[in-house]
Amino acid sequence: MGRFERHVFICTNERPAGHPRGCCREKGSEAIRSALKSELKRCGLADVVRANASGCLDACEFGVSVVIYPEGIWYGGVTLEDVPKIIERTVLNGEVIERLLIRDPRYAPAQRQYPILPLPPKRV
Numbered sequence: 256m257g258r259f260e261r262h263v264f265i266c267t268n269e270r271p272a273g274h275p276r277g278c279c280r281e282k283g284s285e286a287i288r289s290a291l292k293s294e295l296k297r298c299g300l301a302d303v304v305r306a307n308a309s310g311c312l313d314a315c316e317f318g319v320s321v322v323i324y325p326e327g328i329w330y331g332g333v334t335l336e337d338v339p340k341i342i343e344r345t346v347l348n349g350e351v352i353e354r355l356l357i358r359d360p361r362y363a364p365a366q367r368q369y370p371i372l373p374l375p376p377k378r379v
């Protein structure tokens with residue numbers, strides 16, 4: 256098993272108030288990143304999945320923007336309430352959550368199901 260099996264990038268970019276493109280930070284992305292990190296830790300996944308803050312992912316109008324690699328699953332409009340579902344359904348079970356997909360073909364996932372994450376031996 257590699258150092259990390261999946262990376263969850265959360266845009267935490269900030270722009271000045273009133274900027275025409277807006278930004279994910281003003282939509283609460285920092286709290287979402289913290290919640291993702293906490294949930295990964297709670298599930299015993301902190302050693303295999305990394306939640307990274309990122310700069311602008313160039314999906315500003317869909318923010319809060321999140322992308323999960325290596326699959327390249329793009330979610331938009333992510334809220335705090337979505338965090339447990341993202342961990343359980345997408346990170347652990349490789350399932351794409353249709354409701355969260357960015358509605359733009361440029362961000363479409365290659366497929367709708369990906370390999371289940373191999374869990375670390377001492378999962379809590």
Ligand code: FES
Pocket residue numbers: 266267268269277278279280310311312313314315316318320
């Ligand atoms: S500001 Fe978040 S995707 Fe651009």
